[in-house]
Amino acid sequence: MGKSVKLLLATVVLSMFFLQGLACAQEKPFPTRQVNxxxxxxxxxxxxxxxxxxxxxxxxxxxQKVIVDYKVGGGGALGWRELARSKPDGYTFAGFNIxxxxxxxxxxxxxxxxxxxxxxxxxxxxxxGLAVLNTSPIKTLQDFIEFAKKNPxxxxxxxxxxxxxxxxxxxxxxxxxxxxxxxVPFTGSAPQMTSFLGGHVxxxxxxxxxxxxxRDKLRVIGFAMDERFPGFPDxxxxxxxxxxxxxxxxxxxxxxxxxxxxxxxxxxxxxIQVAKMPEIQAEMTRQGFIPMAMGHDxxxxxxxxxxxxxxDLAAGIKK
Amino acid sequence: xxxxxxxxMQGFAVALTWQNLFWALFGxxxxxxxxxxxxxxxxxxxxxxxPLTTFLPPTSAIIMMAAIYYGAMYGGSTTAIVVNIPGExxxxxTAMDGYEMAKQGNAGPALAIAAISSFVAGTLSLVGLTVFAxxxxxxxxxxxxxEYFALMLMGLSLVISxxxxxLLKGLISMALGLLAALxxxxxxxxxxxxxFGSVDLMAGVNFISVIVxxxxxxxxxxxxxxxxxxxxxxxxxxxxPSWADMKACIGAMLRSTGVGxxxxxxxxxxxxxxxxxxYDLEKRVAKDPSRFGKGAIEGVAAPEGxxxxxxxxxxxxxxxxxxxxxxxxxxxxxxxxxxxxQPGPMLFKSNPQFVWAVIASMxxxxxMLLVLNLPLVGIWARIAIIPFPILGPIIVFCxxxxxxxxxxxxxxxxxxxxxxxxxxxxxxxxxxxxPLVLASVLAQMLETSLQQSLLISQGxxxxxxxxxxxxxxxxxxxxxxxxxxxxQAKRKDGVIVEETDE
Numbered sequence: 151m152g153k154s155v156k157l158l159l160a161t162v163v164l165s166m167f168f169l170q171g172l173a174c175a176q177e178k179p180f181p182t183r184q185v186n187x188x189x190x191x192x193x194x195x196x197x198x199x200x201x202x203x204x205x206x207x208x209x210x211x212x213x214q215k216v217i218v219d220y221k222v223g224g225g226g227a228l229g230w231r232e233l234a235r236s237k238p239d240g241y242t243f244a245g246f247n248i249x250x251x252x253x254x255x256x257x258x259x260x261x262x263x264x265x266x267x268x269x270x271x272x273x274x275x276x277x278x279g280l281a282v283l284n285t286s287p288i289k290t291l292q293d294f295i296e297f298a299k300k301n302p303x304x305x306x307x308x309x310x311x312x313x314x315x316x317x318x319x320x321x322x323x324x325x326x327x328x329x330x331x332x333x334v335p336f337t338g339s340a341p342q343m344t345s346f347l348g349g350h351v352x353x354x355x356x357x358x359x360x361x362x363x364x365r366d367k368l369r370v371i372g373f374a375m376d377e378r379f380p381g382f383p384d385x386x387x388x389x390x391x392x393x394x395x396x397x398x399x400x401x402x403x404x405x406x407x408x409x410x411x412x413x414x415x416x417x418x419x420x421x422i423q424v425a426k427m428p429e430i431q432a433e434m435t436r437q438g439f440i441p442m443a444m445g446h447d448x449x450x451x452x453x454x455x456x457x458x459x460x461x462d463l464a465a466g467i468k469k
Numbered sequence: 470x471x472x473x474x475x476x477x478m479q480g481f482a483v484a485l486t487w488q489n490l491f492w493a494l495f496g497x498x499x500x501x502x503x504x505x506x507x508x509x510x511x512x513x514x515x516x517x518x519x520p521l522t523t524f525l526p527p528t529s530a531i532i533m534m535a536a537i538y539y540g541a542m543y544g545g546s547t548t549a550i551v552v553n554i555p556g557e558x559x560x561x562x563t564a565m566d567g568y569e570m571a572k573q574g575n576a577g578p579a580l581a582i583a584a585i586s587s588f589v590a591g592t593l594s595l596v597g598l599t600v601f602a603x604x605x606x607x608x609x610x611x612x613x614x615x616e617y618f619a620l621m622l623m624g625l626s627l628v629i630s631x632x633x634x635x636l637l638k639g640l641i642s643m644a645l646g647l648l649a650a651l652x653x654x655x656x657x658x659x660x661x662x663x664x665f666g667s668v669d670l671m672a673g674v675n676f677i678s679v680i681v682x683x684x685x686x687x688x689x690x691x692x693x694x695x696x697x698x699x700x701x702x703x704x705x706x707x708x709x710p711s712w713a714d715m716k717a718c719i720g721a722m723l724r725s726t727g728v729g730x731x732x733x734x735x736x737x738x739x740x741x742x743x744x745x746x747x748y749d750l751e752k753r754v755a756k757d758p759s760r761f762g763k764g765a766i767e768g769v770a771a772p773e774g775x776x777x778x779x780x781x782x783x784x785x786x787x788x789x790x791x792x793x794x795x796x797x798x799x800x801x802x803x804x805x806x807x808x809x810x811q812p813g814p815m816l817f818k819s820n821p822q823f824v825w826a827v828i829a830s831m832x833x834x835x836x837m838l839l840v841l842n843l844p845l846v847g848i849w850a851r852i853a854i855i856p857f858p859i860l861g862p863i864i865v866f867c868x869x870x871x872x873x874x875x876x877x878x879x880x881x882x883x884x885x886x887x888x889x890x891x892x893x894x895x896x897x898x899x900x901x902x903x904p905l906v907l908a909s910v911l912a913q914m915l916e917t918s919l920q921q922s923l924l925i926s927q928g929x930x931x932x933x934x935x936x937x938x939x940x941x942x943x944x945x946x947x948x949x950x951x952x953x954x955x956x957q958a959k960r961k962d963g964v965i966v967e968e969t970d971e
Contacts, residue, residue, distance in 0.1 A: 193516040194803015222876040224673035261668035306925050312658040335657045340792050344736050350613030402498045414538050
């Protein structure tokens with residue numbers, strides 16, 4: 151009798167501990183400690199600035215410190231490889247970019263696969279626009295196309311990197327207008343814009359924030375967007391001129407594969423809450439970006455859609 | 470951007486507030502410190518401090534970060550001269566004559582002339598920045614890929630003069646540097662090269678890792694081997710340079726200001742490049758070039774002037790186009806953007822008080838740095854008498870920390886250690902190290918500009934000879950190569966052949 155009472159008591163005590171533990175876990179859901187936001191590009195770059203704008207607000211919403219960490223190299227590939235291998239508990243997430251995470255694994259073995267970068271949300275879009283200097287004899291897209299057809303290959307279009315959004319945009323444009331263009335890659339948007347301003351390339355596919363900075367020196371003859379870019383209301387889109395293509399760099403936040411659904415949802419709602427703050431939207435707009443708040447499910451579908459588009463183009467270059 | 474005394478005076482009014490004076494001083498101190506510590510450079514320094522400055526008003530924050538950048542140019546010479554380990558990539562040529570001077574007991578004058586030359590070049594370049602920024606900005610735009618290629622080729626031709634008498638060994642050293650720079654992704658196409666399927670190697674070899682390895686780590690290894698008790702055993706005889714020294718250096722200071730400033734306007738021409746060019750120029754104009762590498766004081770004044778001129782010139786494209794010329798400038802640009810300041814032509818119109826306050830603070834910062842550095846010459850020179858068992862580990866510690874903080878990946882640290890071994894064997898076998906460093910610094914721009922030029926010209930190399938600036942640099946590099954080889958050949962025929970000396 152005494153023995154079973156003891157056993158019972160022990161069981162009760164143990165279950166209480168267990169329940170308490172469970173209660174604790176329920177009371178304190180993710181996150182219970184600081185989280186790491188990995189930036190895969192240099193400090194001060196576009197990805198870093200995005201992270202820095204979000205950090206203080208995210209800290210308030212999550213109620214935990216958000217540490218911005220850097221893993222730089224291979225055009226972001228190094229950081230994303232780290233992310234794919236990180237513990238999937240939501241405490242480590244990273245900034246990710248489309249099309250980078252789609253194009254890099256298509257080009258070669260980079261240590262991660264597109265599916266391993268699980269998007270939580272996309273907060274910013276940087277559409278690309280085809281621009282010439284405002285001193286250029288090319289005034290419109292029509293001029294550009296005619297010039298390209300008359301001088302096949304000698305029309306140079308500057309962009310940042312190969313197998314990048316800029317490169318894809320040029321290839322897509324080339325196909326759609328049926329004239330040969332020469333894509334000239336640069337090691338970043340800074341040298342790209344310097345060379346463009348100096349007149350060393352005919353045109354550029356420029357990121358909307360760069361075009362915003364240099365707006366008094368250039369003429370955008372077509373934004374690769376479905377509707378007009380709010381910062382350049384007078385610049386036509388390529389689509390309204392009969393060239394149906396949209397090309398942008400999208401930035402967002404991703405977690406490692408295998409992260410539990412509730413954790414993803416928690417992060418998603420926190421990030422979207424920040425994204426909807428008016429001051430965040432105003433800051434993004436001022437810097438020349440389009441603020442977004444695309445959630446987890448929509449992001450996944452978007453990545454799949456873009457992967458299908460890029461696969462053919464990538465296969466075309468590799469030949 | 471139009472120059473006006475009104476704006477400049479208003480700038481000084483802002484820069485001379487107690488708060489801004491404090492942050493300029495703070496930045497100068499941190500800059501000197503990151504300059505002195507081998508491996509830890511201004512870009513890591515600024516990047517680490519950037520998030521901590523958010524409580525400051527933008528003007529103070531940028532004043533501080535700018536001061537870190539040019540302050541590091543003052544500090545970098547210290548360890549280069551005293552213990553033959555450049556504190557910065559921008560002080561590599563300084564070590565060649567600076568350390569020789571230190572060995573002869575002249576560490577004091579070498580350090581002093583480095584500070585004075587930094588101040589003269591820094592201040593003259595500031596005048597250039599203040600008055601001629603719009604003209605200078607257009608100069609930067611005249612450089613397209615073909616001009617960059619020709620310029621980088623000319624840079625590479627300096628290998629001949631950096632090799633001393635061991636031309637063949639110098640060329641091997643250069644080839645090794647170029648080869649190392651090829652590891653990783655092609656900077657333009659992203660294709661993996663020499664990675665043997667390893668994803669780690671795709672990160673590529675960072676030239677800071679190469680420099681820290683071949684200088685700091687190999688120096689420590691040599692000292693361990695020699696069971697050194699102190700890195701430099703020479704006593705410190707005098708501290709201030711003589712009038713004769715000063716006079717000898719005035720020309721070097723002015724020339725290096727010109728070279729450093731104009732090349733510094735070009736994106737990609739970081740101080741690590743222009744210092745080599747300035748050093749080489751001094752050697753070329755010297756009456757007796759053989760003194761170089763044996764403790765010529767102009768060999769210290771020239772690179773130290775050039776790196777300050779370059780760091781100041783970098784603000785021209787940064788402010789007027791929002792274009793960074795060096796990694797530190799890119800971080801600074803990010804800082805500006807974080808504070809909601811959009812660099813570019815609009816900055817001068819929309820925030821003149823900010824721009825002019827930063828420019829004014831740089832005049833003040835340079836004076837502060839001169840004051841900090843000159844009286845402290847004696848203290849810096851004493852680094853040499855820190856017992857090696859203490860100094861050696863500190864150097865290794867800073868090297869690891871510094872290389873890790875470039876990209877925050879361990880790979881860079883391993884690369885640094887490997888190049889420590891490479892540097893050790895090169896020194897043992899009498900290979901000059903400077904060509905390796907120069908090649909690893911120039912390789913990426915050399916390659917990308919060549920690829921871009923040939924894309925633009927649709928494969929025709931004539932593009933390098935039909936554009937005037939490119940042509941001028943091509944001719945200069947041809948002259949440099951031919952003259953260098955001819956001088957070598959002549960020496961071989963003559964009496965003085967001292968291969969063993971190397």
